Amino acid sequence: MKLSFIINALEDFAPAALQESWDNTGLQIGLPPEADGECTGVLLCLDVTQEIIAEAVRQGCNLVVSHHPPIFKGLKSIAGRSVAERVAADAIRAGVAIYSSHTALDSTVGGISYEMARRLGATPQRVLAPANVPMAIMAVTCPRAKAQDVRLILLDSETDGCDYFDIDNEKTLTPDSPAFPQELVEHTPLCRVEARVKTSSVHRLTTALRDMPGGKSVKIDTVPLDNGNDTVGLGIVAALDAPMTGRAFAGLLKEKFSLPAVRVSAGFDPDMKISRIALCGGSGGEFIRTATSAGVQAYVSADIRYHDFAENARNPMAIFDIGHFESEICAKDIFYHVIKNKFPNFAVYYSEFEQNPVKYL
Numbered sequence: 001m002k003l004s005f006i007i008n009a010l011e012d013f014a015p016a017a018l019q020e021s022w023d024n025t026g027l028q029i030g031l032p033p034e035a036d037g038e039c040t041g042v043l044l045c046l047d048v049t050q051e052i053i054a055e056a057v058r059q060g061c062n063l064v065v066s067h068h069p070p071i072f073k074g075l076k077s078i079a080g081r082s083v084a085e086r087v088a089a090d091a092i093r094a095g096v097a098i099y100s101s102h103t104a105l106d107s108t109v110g111g112i113s114y115e116m117a118r119r120l121g122a123t124p125q126r127v128l129a130p131a132n133v134p135m136a137i138m139a140v141t142c143p144r145a146k147a148q149d150v151r152l153i154l155l156d157s158e159t160d161g162c163d164y165f166d167i168d169n170e171k172t173l174t175p176d177s178p179a180f181p182q183e184l185v186e187h188t189p190l191c192r193v194e195a196r197v198k199t200s201s202v203h204r205l206t207t208a209l210r211d212m213p214g215g216k217s218v219k220i221d222t223v224p225l226d227n228g229n230d231t232v233g234l235g236i237v238a239a240l241d242a243p244m245t246g247r248a249f250a251g252l253l254k255e256k257f258s259l260p261a262v263r264v265s266a267g268f269d270p271d272m273k274i275s276r277i278a279l280c281g282g283s284g285g286e287f288i289r290t291a292t293s294a295g296v297q298a299y300v301s302a303d304i305r306y307h308d309f310a311e312n313a314r315n316p317m318a319i320f321d322i323g324h325f326e327s328e329i330c331a332k333d334i335f336y337h338v339i340k341n342k343f344p345n346f347a348v349y350y351s352e353f354e355q356n357p358v359k360y361l
Contacts, residue, residue, distance in 0.1 A: 001039045001346055003031055003063060004152070007099055009342040010065070010335070011155050012162065014101045014108040017198050018131060018232055024069045025105075028098040029091045031062060039063045039097075041347035042339060044332040045354050046325065048098055049083070052351055053090040059349050062096050065339075067112075067331035069100035105331060107131055107232050112281035115330040116300065117238040119256040120277075128235030128278050128294065129287055134199040135225045140209060141167070142218040144191040150218065153208050154195045165192040199224060235280030235287055235301075237294050243275040246318060249298060257326045260360040265309050265319035272318065274298045281327040292317050302327045325356040 007027065019025040028048075031037055041061035045052050048070040056064050070087045080086050091098055105111045117124050140150050144166065151162050167190040197205060202222055209215055244252070247270035253262055277298045278291035284301030285308045291299040292315060304321040312319060332350050339348050 001343060003037045003039045003097060005343070006039055006042065006063060006065075006339060008152075008155055009338055010099065010101055011104075013334075013338045014104040014111060015155075016101075016104050017196075017201070018104040018107040020103040022072075023103045024072050025100060025102045026069075028069055028071050028100055029088060029096070031097045032092075032095050035062065035095060041349065042335075043349050043351055044335045045351040046329055046331060047354070047357075048087050048091075048100075049354075050086055050090050051353055053087065053094055053096055055351055055353055056096050057094050059347075061347070061349060062094075064091070064096060064098045065335050066098065066100045067102060067105060067328055069102055070098060101331075101335075103234070105334065106234055106281060109232060111334065112328055112331060113234075113236040113279045115334055116279045116281055116327060117236060117277075119330070120238075120240070120252060120279075122238035122240050122277060122279075124236045124238045125276075126237050127230065127233040128237055128280060129290055130230040130233035135196050136199045136202055137223045137225065138195050138197050138202065138205060139221045139223070140193045140195075140218055141190055141221075142193065143188045143214070145188075146212075146214055146218065147191040147193055149212055149214075150193045150209065153212060154193065154197070154205060162193060162195045165194065166190075167192055196225075235278060235284060235291075237276065237278050237291075237296060239276050240274065243273050246270050246272040246274060246298075249274045249277075250320070253300065253320060253322055257322050259322055259326055263304065263309075263321035265304075265315065265317075266313040267315045268318040268320075272297065272316075274318070281330075282324055288312060288315075288319060300327075323356075323358065325358060329356075 016025050042063045042065055043056040043059055043061040045066045047068045048064055048066045052064060070084050075085060078085050078089050080089060114124055142150050147164060154162055206220055209218055209220060246268055250262055274297040276296045278294055278296045280287055280301045283303035285304050288308055298318045298320060300320045300322060302321055302324040304319060336348055
């Protein structure tokens with residue numbers, strides 16, 4: 001299996017274009033040239049550690065797919081002075097590639113917050129904090145033989161999804177000049193590849209398409225979209241199948257997320273009625289006000305600061321902090337189903353040795 005096939009499947013589901021500006025979603029470590037891009041198996045994890053790299057080698061996997069990227073900022077050296085440097089060195093020595101989907105997986109439809117809702121039996125209603133990214137539609141008309149090349153360029157350039165359309169009544173792409181010799185016209189089956197892209201990426205994508213082999217034969221149309229993509233973003237608002245008390249909801253959280261304890265705000269009441277909730281995997285303290293404005297009775301997230309709890313002491317909405325690891329470990333399930341649905345016979349493994357770095361006494 002080609003490494004690019006796995007990455008394309010992951011980015012079809014969670015386009016890298018959805019990542020936050022500070023993030024580093026994408027390929028962290030590539031395969032060595034002698035591997036020729038061939039993937040032997042995938043090991044799934046939340047955080048990449050040296051132990052994870054060693055486990056991948058034992059399992060015969062030369063690709064690790066993680067939620068948290070081991071490299072957030074450019075490394076100035078690989079001298080083993082930090083966890084990121086040691087992980088990078090071990091991966092390179094072992095010939096193990098690392099791909100991470102972080103805030104892209106948080107923001108995509110069906111991502112982390114959706115999986116949290118699924119575990120609670122809640123029905124998603126809308127995005128909590130929609131992405132405010134100016135988008136455009138790029139429609140590339142090209143010979144069908146070039147469609148895959150076009151798609152790979154778009155996906156490698158942080159494209160939000162990609163669709164193919166065969167053109168039934170195709171017409172040949174030739175210079176619009178009556179002096180062009182008609183005997184040189186070649187009637188070639190055509191295809192249109194459409195993608196939602198960041199407006200800021202249009203020029204770069206156009207240049208890349210023109211520079212590819214045969215790029216002069218493609219026709220590129222770009223249509224700006226009026227608004228950002230409000231179908232994706234961080235967190236969701238969801239409805240429970242049936243109202244439950246605060247006590248019952250807290251018990252449900254502990255059961256479904258394997259929690260030894262849960263932190264709650266002063267607004268929590270064991271007898272309160274909860275029917276609508278907001279969820280945001282990972283650090284979601286910045287969206288407390290957004291969740292309050294959404295009219296939910298409970299907000300489930302992690303890494304809530306003391307001052308956030310203090311500022312919301314009189315907030316009737318209950319805030320539940322279930323822990324960062326606990327809220328995002330479901331990323332492995334998402335990755336597994338994305339890859340297996342596309343490549344059912346390919347070897348995909350969950351890390352068996354990954355542990356929560358936070359312990360409860």
